[in-house]
Amino acid sequence: MKESYVSEMRAFNRFYTALVGVLNRKFLNGRLSLPETRVLHAIHVQEGITAGEIVPLLHIDKSYLSKIIIRFEKEKLVTKKVSASDARSYQLRLTAAGRKEFEVCDRMSSDFVRQMLVQLREEECEELVGCMRRVTEILGRVRV
Amino acid sequence: MKESYVSEMRAFNRFYTALVGVLNRKFLNGRLSLPETRVLHAIHVQEGITAGEIVPLLHIDKSYLSKIIIRFEKEKLVTKKVSASDARSYQLRLTAAGRKEFEVCDRMSSDFVRQMLVQLREEECEELVGCMRRVTEILGRVRV
DNA sequence: AAAATTAGTAGACATATTCCACTAATTTTT
DNA sequence: AAAAATTAGTGGAATATGTCTACTAATTTT
Numbered sequence: 001m002k003e004s005y006v007s008e009m010r011a012f013n014r015f016y017t018a019l020v021g022v023l024n025r026k027f028l029n030g031r032l033s034l035p036e037t038r039v040l041h042a043i044h045v046q047e048g049i050t051a052g053e054i055v056p057l058l059h060i061d062k063s064y065l066s067k068i069i070i071r072f073e074k075e076k077l078v079t080k081k082v083s084a085s086d087a088r089s090y091q092l093r094l095t096a097a098g099r100k101e102f103e104v105c106d107r108m109s110s111d112f113v114r115q116m117l118v119q120l121r122e123e124e125c126e127e128l129v130g131c132m133r134r135v136t137e138i139l140g141r142v143r144v
Numbered sequence: 145m146k147e148s149y150v151s152e153m154r155a156f157n158r159f160y161t162a163l164v165g166v167l168n169r170k171f172l173n174g175r176l177s178l179p180e181t182r183v184l185h186a187i188h189v190q191e192g193i194t195a196g197e198i199v200p201l202l203h204i205d206k207s208y209l210s211k212i213i214i215r216f217e218k219e220k221l222v223t224k225k226v227s228a229s230d231a232r233s234y235q236l237r238l239t240a241a242g243r244k245e246f247e248v249c250d251r252m253s254s255d256f257v258r259q260m261l262v263q264l265r266e267e268e269c270e271e272l273v274g275c276m277r278r279v280t281e282i283l284g285r286v287r288v
Numbered sequence: 289a290a291a292a293t294t295a296g297t298a299g300a301c302a303t304a305t306t307c308c309a310c311t312a313a314t315t316t317t318t
Numbered sequence: 319a320a321a322a323a324t325t326a327g328t329g330g331a332a333t334a335t336g337t338c339t340a341c342t343a344a345t346t347t348t
Contacts, residue, residue, distance in 0.1 A: 205337065
């Protein structure tokens with residue numbers, strides 16, 4: 001393994017971190033913080049998920065997560081239903097308002113990405129996402 | 145431009161953000177926070193840089209940056225020298241201790257990346273960094 | 289020379305995040 | 319079945335992170 005690969009990957013990490021940082025900064029005009037958005041996303045993707053399941057998924061502190069969820073509950077974005085199988089945990093679901101909030105975030109996020117992609121030619125887009133897929137495939141198999 | 149490109153790029157963003165997040169979490173065993181590390185890096189790369197130059201580079205609040213630099217100065221990691229051309233600003237340089245601290249961070253960061261890459265075959269590494277280079281080239285030209 | 293701008297700092301403040309101890313529910317051990 | 323150990327989620331303190339405003343001193347513009 002060539003040592004230059006290491007510095008190339010690190011350069012890419014810097015580049016991409018900065019890029020995503022810019023997107024996130026634009027994004028945070030809404031009322032939700034980044035971790036809040038991710039939690040909302042997790043509940044949207046898997047209705048009935050518990051806090052305990054979100055923790056490893058998002059690598060988020062359980063106490064911090066608890067506070068976020070309590071906030072969501074107060075704002076009536078999610079509901080908690082005591083789990084039938086384990087009364088210590090709650091099943092989380094989006095309310096209609098929560099789903100709406102999610103959709104707003106989702107659309108905004110798509111819009112930012114689209115604004116970048118429309119600046120490229122069709123073949124460039126094609127090649128870009130091809131490369132991204134390949135990076136995901138290759139790195140998806142390594143243990144971090 | 146196909147709409148699927150948007151969702152594919154967003155999927156990649158989620159994937160890569162999570163990956164870098166894991167690397168950063170491992171990384172933060174040292175005494176420096178993430179923004180501190182970036183500031184140290186910026187001074188290392190460009191000896192004599194001023195706070196005002198770091199602000200747009202790192203998209204960091206000038207007051208926040210000022211506090212970081214003052215902390216670095218107290219810990220004797222950087223020195224401030226009044227700029228010859230403008231006495232309001234300071235030229236920043238790493239001390240020997242600062243350089244050492246930087247090198248520790250730098251090596252740690254390289255080690256984590258290397259640990260991932262050694263799990264891949266030579267051709268996979270080659271393809272991976274090739275894709276990363278291409279992503280950087282293509283996205284480097286778009287306005288975010 | 290006066291007015292406006294700029295670099296960096298200080299302090300108050302808000303928010304984000306971590307840490308630890310706690311409660312209640314559950315599982316394991318004896 | 320009772321006791322002990324573990325687990326899910328919560329509360330509160332402590333810390334980190336980041337923002338905002340106002341300030342000082344230096345510089346530039348008028």
